[in-house]
Amino acid sequence: MLVLLGWLCLVTTACAQDPEHGALLAAVSGCASCHTAEGGAPYAGGFPIETRFGTFYGSNLTPDPEHGLGDWSEEDFVRALRKGRSPAGRPYYPAFPYTSYTLLTDADLADLWTYVQTVAPAPRPAPAHQLKGMYRWRFLLRFWKVTGFRRGPFRPDPDRSDAWNRGGYLVDAAAHCGECHTGRGGLGGLRKRRYLAGNDDPPEPAPNVTPHEHGAGHWSTTDWTAFLEDGMAPDGDFVGGEMRRVVTEGTTLLSDEDRHAMAEYLRAVKPRPSRPPPEPTAPTPDDEPWW
Ligand code: HEC
Ligand code: HEC
CATH class of the missing domain: 1.10.760 (Cytochrome Bc1 Complex; Chain D, domain 2)
Known part of the structure; x- marks a missing residue:
């Protein structure tokens, strides 16, 4: 029944925006894990995300008008998650997994937005990303997005349950x-x-x-x-x-x-083998079994 209700929300407007459902979605989607610093205010940003391109910091998602999303419209929020683009039209780094969130339905994005607006405003900026070399050049992401990003939302497969x-x-x-x-x-x-x-x-x-x-x-x-x-x-x-x-x-x-x-x-899901481990190097005396 719950499953059915979920899908009904896709095709009707029967599901008014629901901050409680938004809170559940935010939890399952792990938004806080990147947007809340250790010991910091919820969703105030500043959590470091280490990658091979450098360190990213989750942004401040609270309704603070200066440092958070206080000035954002619902459209801005939906564009960020669905298209990976900021209100000013700048592409986001895929360290923000909009590559997955793009698949969220319109109804679920609306609920997430309703929930995010209920968080206490935190008037502090998130630190700037510390990236290596040319990864600092955000405009290069436009090229990456051509091949690396496929826009949602999720399309159910009618041949499956x-x-x-x-x-x-x-x-x-x-x-x-x-x-x-x-x-x-x-x-x-x-x-x-x-x-x-x-x-x-x-x-x-x-x-x-x-x-x-x-x-x-x-x-x-x-x-x-x-x-x-x-x-x-x-x-x-x-x-x-x-x-x-x-x-x-x-x-x-x-x-x-x-x-x-x-x-x-x-x-x-299609079964796939793991990537083979790197070629073994010639054994050294230390690798010999002790027996
Ligand atoms: C933020 C990164 C991240 C996400 C998101 C994530 N995983 Fe994992 N997962 C890991 C890591 C890292 C490990 C290895 C954990 C360890 O060292 O014990 C792991 C381990 C696992 C294991 C192995 C358990 C075992 O002990 O054999 C399973 C199964 C698994 N994940 C399934 C999932 C499923 C299903 C999802 C989505 C609901 C998911 N993971 C989402 C990072 C992630
Ligand atoms: C794996 C870490 C991670 C997770 C999980 C994550 N984010 Fe983010 N998010 C980021 C990073 C990093 C940025 C900054 C991206 C950039 O600067 O290009 C960001 C940026 C954003 C922005 C743009 C903020 C701005 O000021 O421009 C929004 C909105 C956002 N995230 C919402 C969410 C929501 C909602 C969720 C859960 C559905 C979520 N994020 C989950 C890492 C994450």
Whole structure:
């Protein structure tokens, strides 16, 4: 029923803007994880995001008119998430995963906007990004976007079940699992052929989660729903690192139905092997077995 209601919002205006639903979406989409500094005011920005291009800082998203989004219209907000473009027309860096949020529906973007406006204003600027070399040249992103960005929203596949479509929407648009688990090309764009097959990039490599033996091949639907609820993998270990927050601040808040839909989708993803490890170098005496 919830699934159905979600889709009805797409085609009717029956779902008035709902800040509570916006809060849930923001949690599952991890907005706070990049836009709240450790110990800082919620959504006031300043959280450092380390990448191979340098350090980005999440912006101030509070309704402060000078340093936050106080002067923004809903249109400005939707343009930022759907098109990756600022009110002044400047392209955003894909360190802001609008590459995934572009898939969010109009109704969900409206709810997110309604929620973001309820946050307490924080009158402080976020620090400037510290980027290496030519990555400072924001205009170059225009070239990257031609190949590296495909605009949403998410289009349901009529040949698949409602649950599969709902799961795909949650995995790709909101929870943006691929932003960490999909391998990237030289310019930092997600590689479709490496979809969810693992990403070795620092600072935190993320494993293969496709239904391949290198990944989550042996995970049942119940294994997936349990993991998305409390972070426990089938081997009994609780997941750590960035992934812990994805679960404890995000997917754990979803309904059982939604987690089930995600499990159905994840189990139907194309199985792909992990990238082969680098060629082994010739063994040195220290590598000899001790026996
Ligand atoms: C992985 C980190 C990350 C996540 C998750 C993230 N953002 Fe951001 N966001 C950024 C970064 C970095 C920037 C700055 C981009 C730039 O300068 O080009 C940004 C910029 C923005 C901007 C533009 C602000 C401005 O002043 O121009 C908006 C709006 C925004 N994010 C909203 C959101 C929302 C809403 C969510 C959750 C749905 C979200 N972000 C999740 C990293 C993130
Ligand atoms: C911000 C980056 C990020 C996002 C977003 C993310 N993951 Fe992860 N994920 C990681 C990292 C890093 C690890 C490795 C954690 C560790 O070292 O224990 C991981 C681990 C996992 C594991 C391995 C668990 C195990 O112990 O075998 C699974 C399964 C997984 N993620 C699924 C998902 C799914 C599904 C989503 C979307 C709902 C998702 N991840 C979103 C970064 C992320």
